[in-house]
Amino acid sequence: MRRVAGLLALAAGPVLVLGVLFVLPVTGMVAQGFVVDGRFAPGAVLDVLARPRVHRVAWFTVWTSATATLLALGLGLPAAYALHRLALPGRAAVRAALLVPFVLPTVVVGVAFRQLLGEGGPLGFLGLDQTPAAIVCGLVFFNVAVVVRTVGVAWEALDPRPGQAAAALGASPWQVLRTVTLPSLRPAIVGAASVVFLFCATAFGIVHTLGGVRHATVETEIYLLTTTVFDLQAAAALSVLQIVVVVVLLALAARLRATPDPTAQRAVTPARAPRRADVPVVVATALVLAAMALPILTLVLGSLSVGEGWGLDNYRALGTAGDDRALLVPVTTALVTSLRTAVDATWMALLVGVLVSVVVTRRSHSVGERRVRSALDGFFMLPLGVSAVTLGFGFLITLDQPPLDLRDSPLLVPMAQALVALPLVVRTLTPVLGGIDDRQRQAAASLGASAWRTLLTVDLPVVWKPMLAAGGFAFAASLGEFGATSFLARDESPTLPVVIFRLIGHPGEMNYGMALAASVVLASATAVVMLAVERLRVPGVGAF
Amino acid sequence: MLGLRDVTVRYGDTPAVDQVSLDLAPGHVLAVLGPSGCGKSTLLRAVAGLEPLSGGSISWAGADLAGVPTHKRGFALMFQDGQLFAHLTVARNVAYALRLRRTPSARVAARVRELLALVGLSGYGDRLPGTLSGGERQRVALARALAVEPRLILLDEPLSALDATLRERLAGDLREILQKAGTTALLVTHDHEEAFALADRLAVMRSGRLVQDGAIDEVWRRPVDEETALFLGYARVLREDAARRVLAAAGLPGAPAVALRRSALVVDASGTLRAAVESARVTPEQVRLLVRADGIGVLDAVAPLGTRVSPGDEVTVRTDATRLSVLPVAAHP
Known part of the structure; x- marks a missing residue:
């Protein structure tokens, strides 16, 4: 009982933070739909769910997400094998490069794909611009990294001996893959698939920039309903639908995620030299890499093209507010705002994330304690899948009166971004902390170390690198955050993604060129951060 | 029969196995004995086709095995800790190689029963490997390796993961099972007791080289040098x-x-x-x-x-x- 109380005391801070900054806004947003004139009226919400347009939007969300998930798996699995099991030259750099799309700002991805598929783009002849296919491509581009990471890390830790035992029993390489390797990887594959589906189904920036007005998913529809149509009831109904689906999926993913067994050695199998039989996998990986590089390359070339020739004019223009006064502030100012906001968001996410990770990974002594821990674990994962649009709008309508009047606080945007980054931090740190054998702490304690000293000798040496990596990851994610920020950022201090979106929506060739240049700058900033993170060689970053 | 000629395996510049030549006639059990790190496990893996040779050749019945992948060699490998497939039941583990060969399921079931009886685990078919003791797991691994009557069975310290009493009992069983099945076996171990309990021929390895081989009692009576003598007890x-x-x-x-x-x-x-x-x-x-x-x-x-x-x-x-x-x-x- 004492332990449970202690646990709750330690968890109180993060729970309070998440309660005020997440649960309150989201319920506030949802309540808009259910409470009409001060009375609870769920009937109207149910009516919304019966609308044909809602059915169409929901179906579109499901099928694009499912298709994108399958494609991401199909492209990601061979790459996961090649990059985590084969000793290919330069594989560390390739692994880092493949992680970049995942933290690339969604707006940038959208711009890059429009540049690639639009009229005059290198693939413009395919006529895919503003089609569902373009959206699926964008989603796949964004999520292949998740599959490569999640499955690759599991594959790396897979003991090769059962496979060798199977081979000695007469199983061909293909049969070994089918009967031994894939069953062992199933938790990782299903986990990756469910997370990717989640990301696809709640993607906002990509769909918003690529889908135009013709194609809407649940997420963009919520945005449309709240900002343009002001049909809050319908928006709330869709939010609820989304939350239910997300919770179910997260619960499923949590069940399938293998909890690390601290007594088992987490050995990483040394990569082996590629053989002739590996050629198809290596070729497939090279193709994936090329496909990933194409949109980025188009983006960079686009940003450098001026009229008929090449030049840095678009970059020079970043010091201005754009043609026809598209913006209130120069793009450079927005970049500074972005960096400052991301720094704030990072320390907040780390502070809360470390506390959460410690709370959920400490060994439980009773069933009750374990239940509390796993409930907390699930609770802190929620921001991963709940619509950033819902969150952003919820912030606006609930945190607007004393004592919680944060509308004018400069910390409002960082707080929202920290919430979005929190699950990434927790997911990076929990496997590391959970992987520490509790007997190490007991040994330290039995040698006379205090609780604080134990933390310093046992936990800190293992966790400091992952903490840095998680920080970098959170920083990159905040830098590119668009969904919630687009609601909360004030017009006179927008972040870079917000500015980019405004620039592509504003007519004028110069504005579009500036959007491309700004996208390159933003992409470079996140890429640099991610490369630094990759250098820390923390295996869990980007794996779910 | 198995023939090794000047077999060499290198990791980078250091040879783990250095010009080892050995012969093993059908029906015999050969133990390769040596301290840990002497290259005996590497030798076993090379025979299984899991380690590429840097020199020499391995042949079976006169045919060179170079280029023959593990799964086509017909040698069953039994790991130190069994390496059962955790997601398959005991029966499915034992039946693994039979299913690969698309054996009719009635025949598979009969053979699994027979093998489980042979290793003294009748009725364990539906259990999962996680619920078995170390000794039981080793028995299942043995049954799995014997299922398709391999030409040669390779045993990597088959008993060393077990505690002393269990080891003695399983050693006797293992020998009897190998004799009954008439299987040719190559086992590697660092424990001379294990070698004496199972094998009829003995080869002593040290620092990647073969220092002595022959019938087990002969090697035991006439060790070739001081180190070998001390290693043999x-x-x-x-x-x-x-x-x-x-x-x-x-x-x-x-x-x-x-x-x-x-x-x-x-x-x-x-x-x-x-x-x-x-x-x-x-x-x-x-x-x-x-x-x-x-x-x-x-x-x-x-x-x-x-x-x-x-x-x-x-x-x-x-x-x-x-x-x-x-x-x-x-x-x-």
Whole structure:
């Protein structure tokens, strides 16, 4: 009982933070739909769910997400094998490069794909611009990294001996893959698939920039309903639908995620030299890499093209507010705002994330304690899948009166971004902390170390690198955050993604060129951060 | 039959296995014995086709196995810890190789029953590997390896993961099962007890090289050098004068070096060596002594249970010629 109380005391801070900054806004947003004139009226919400347009939007969300998930798996699995099991030259750099799309700002991805598929783009002849296919491509581009990471890390830790035992029993390489390797990887594959589906189904920036007005998913529809149509009831109904689906999926993913067994050695199998039989996998990986590089390359070339020739004019223009006064502030100012906001968001996410990770990974002594821990674990994962649009709008309508009047606080945007980054931090740190054998702490304690000293000798040496990596990851994610920020950022201090979106929506060739240049700058900033993170060689970053 | 010719496996520049040549005739069980890190497991993996050779060749019935992948060699490999497939039941594990060959399911079921009976685990078919004890898991791994009657079974320290009593029992069972199935087997181990319990031929490896091989009793009686003798369980090696004195006491011609087992000297009134007792310890079967003999030094000796001796006592000891081994001269390090 004492332990449970202690646990709750330690968890109180993060729970309070998440309660005020997440649960309150989201319920506030949802309540808009259910409470009409001060009375609870769920009937109207149910009516919304019966609308044909809602059915169409929901179906579109499901099928694009499912298709994108399958494609991401199909492209990601061979790459996961090649990059985590084969000793290919330069594989560390390739692994880092493949992680970049995942933290690339969604707006940038959208711009890059429009540049690639639009009229005059290198693939413009395919006529895919503003089609569902373009959206699926964008989603796949964004999520292949998740599959490569999640499955690759599991594959790396897979003991090769059962496979060798199977081979000695007469199983061909293909049969070994089918009967031994894939069953062992199933938790990782299903986990990756469910997370990717989640990301696809709640993607906002990509769909918003690529889908135009013709194609809407649940997420963009919520945005449309709240900002343009002001049909809050319908928006709330869709939010609820989304939350239910997300919770179910997260619960499923949590069940399938293998909890690390601290007594088992987490050995990483040394990569082996590629053989002739590996050629198809290596070729497939090279193709994936090329496909990933194409949109980025188009983006960079686009940003450098001026009229008929090449030049840095678009970059020079970043010091201005754009043609026809598209913006209130120069793009450079927005970049500074972005960096400052991301720094704030990072320390907040780390502070809360470390506390959460410690709370959920400490060994439980009773069933009750374990239940509390796993409930907390699930609770802190929620921001991963709940619509950033819902969150952003919820912030606006609930945190607007004393004592919680944060509308004018400069910390409002960082707080929202920290919430979005929190699950990434927790997911990076929990496997590391959970992987520490509790007997190490007991040994330290039995040698006379205090609780604080134990933390310093046992936990800190293992966790400091992952903490840095998680920080970098959170920083990159905040830098590119668009969904919630687009609601909360004030017009006179927008972040870079917000500015980019405004620039592509504003007519004028110069504005579009500036959007491309700004996208390159933003992409470079996140890429640099991610490369630094990759250098820390923390295996869990980007794996779910 | 299995033939190894100058087999060499290198990791970078260091050879893990260095020009090893061996032959194994059908129906025999060969133990490769050596300290950990001597390259014996690498040798086993090379035979299984899991380690590429840097030199030499491995053949079966005269046909070179270079380029034949593991799954086409027909050699079953049994790992130290069994390596059962955790997601499959015991029956599915045993049936694994049979299913790969698309054996009709009625035949599979019958064969699985038969194999589980052979390893003494009838009725365990529906259990998952996680619920089995270490010994049971090893038995299942053995049944799985035997399922398709491999031409050769490769055993990597099959008993060393088990505790002492279990090891002894399973060693007997394993030998009987291998004999009953008439399987040719190659096993590697660092434990001479395990080798003696299972094999009829023995090869001793050290630092990647093969130092001795032959029938097990022959190797055991005539170790090729001091290190091998000590590794095979000899307690002490005497040289020069000390060696000559002990051999003379046993009525044997003199030699520069001799290896003694712990029971080579027996306290006996009819003995010819006089020694002073340094310490005595009672074991379930005999009394073990450390004695100091003039001109020889400290030696191990045994006495029948019930012999009353204490440190400082003078005793006479008899030398048992069957429990010592004259080492070749070249063995001097």
